[in-house]
Amino acid sequence: MKILVCISHVPDTTSKINFSDDNKMFDNQGVQFVINPNDEFGLTRAMWFKEKQNATVDVINVGSSVTEPTLRKALAIGADKAIRIDSEPIDGFFVAKQISDYITSNPYDLIIAGRESIDYNGAMVPGLIAGLTKMNFITNCTNLEIENNFATLEREIDGGKEILTCNLPLIIGGQKGLVEESDLRIPNMRGIMQARQKPLDVIPCSDLDSKTKSIKFQKPAPREEVKLVSSDNLDQLIEMLHNEAKVL
Amino acid sequence: MSVLAYIESTKGIIKKNAFEIVSYSSALAKQLGIELIVLSINVDDNSELSKYGATRIVKVLNPELDNFDAKITGNVIAQVAKDINATHIVISSSVDSKYMAPLLTIDLEAGYLSNVVELPSNLNPFTVKRTSFTNKAFCDASIVSDIKIIGLSSNAFGIIENESTLSEEVYNPSLLQKNITLKSTEKISGKISIADADVVVSGGRGLKGPENWNLVEDLADTLGAATACSKPVSDMGWRPHSEHVGQTGKPVATNLYIAIGISGAIQHLAGINSSKVKVVINNDPEAPFFKAADYGVVGDAFDVVPRLNEKLKAFKAQNS
């Protein structure tokens, strides 16, 4: 089984988010970048397929050379090969188009992406790839088993979950549940050393088509101070929620 | 040219988020000076939508669409959109709509923005505000393709009453072949989901253990609320993963979010920030959540929550 894991390179979850002076770009000064958490769950699940079912695992990122340390980290965790499509992504469609073009000439049985990236939160790349390639697609995927080219999956839905089956090739949008937090792997020294020798192919981007543009960013307005209510005066809290906030 | 609003239903009943979708779409159609058409699937009675500005309903009635399949439903919407020459399509941020949206986008060669919170600030280029960086920021973004798909954040625009008269027509789409089989659905019965709830009561590590969750559940019962939890609480198995909210869990955008024994870590806040009113109950006055909340009680949850619950019960009894 050939697996491709899509890796988004995103600011660490603890990052304070700031923008350039003209608010047109994310300011990456002093920001640590990591593998997008939803993608990391998928990468770990892919490692299990590699170890238990002999799969090969490639990772792919659409981005400039600054994302290479993130791809090397994925190699150190155990991926076999990395592919970087050299570009500055414009939007989710742009990223999906690049990956679709790549997998059309380099087919895989299973593509694992995250349900969304924690930076632009578009939640569309895996679905757009599915639309472009006509592959089966399931997102919010919290469990995945594959036997003989046949997949059984669990999808989280509003207020519950459902069990689905389909044939490969398949693309999923993954999240926690594919593996648990405690299953995530921290690269060890050996993995890091090996990662240096593994292939990281850089390929040019295929076209520059995009459908949307981010124009300007803005931080939320500073909030008003919290209104503290004494624990001896909970009636006041109810009164405020009723009359002032109007939520009761 | 027209605006197409797609509304969701469960078992023939319109979902509550439909009223916001129709309110927004009606305002959008007015701003664009074009007609609004509302699409419902397997809903017999759409009359309630007329309260929010719907005038023309396209009904698709086909039992094969009862079980949601993102590709097939997305394609039905695409067929209707082409038929009525829709230039703007408005959908919700439900799990199903977010699943279907990118497939619809490709079907229509459209451009799609998710998490949109306002009407367009500019029509040329078509520019809307959306949340990004998991609610740590907003982004003005434009859609440059001819057909535009807008995924509206829940509870961002609100409901606007606008009584209208409805006309209905039935549309018979052709259905794509099913490639994904639904084996079973498990709904947590008798419980309101986080996505549908007006109020969410959420518990953190401060509650010490799963045996104390009656505090959260009793309060949620009184308020008709959904229950949620912080990430470590679900990681430790105190609560199911489906209750995990925050940056790596479910997003919450309710009217009222009550956080009990949750410190307010940046990843937690990111996911719940778009809730309108936030109340925190925490025994540590230095807990970061107090900087992000609207109302706060410094106190021991084991003392405060049961008393608050009793008072709320009395309040509800009086005001219902």
Ligand SMILES: Cc1cc2nc3c(=O)[nH]c(=O)nc-3n(C[C@H](O)[C@H](O)[C@H](O)COP(=O)(O)OP(=O)(O)OC[C@H]3O[C@@H](n4cnc5c(N)ncnc54)[C@H](O)[C@@H]3O)c2cc1C
């Ligand atoms: C990559 C990544 C992603 C993450 N994503 C998420 C996410 O999506 N959602 C999320 O929630 N977290 C997330 N986290 C974890 C986050 O950083 C915090 O660790 C977590 O939110 C803390 O949970 P908590 O508030 O329940 O626990 P704690 O931080 O331990 O806080 C417990 C609070 O309870 C209070 N308390 C204790 N006793 C009482 C009492 N008797 N009465 C009242 N209050 C009391 C304490 O004062 C304290 O403030 C993520 C972390 C990482 C690294």
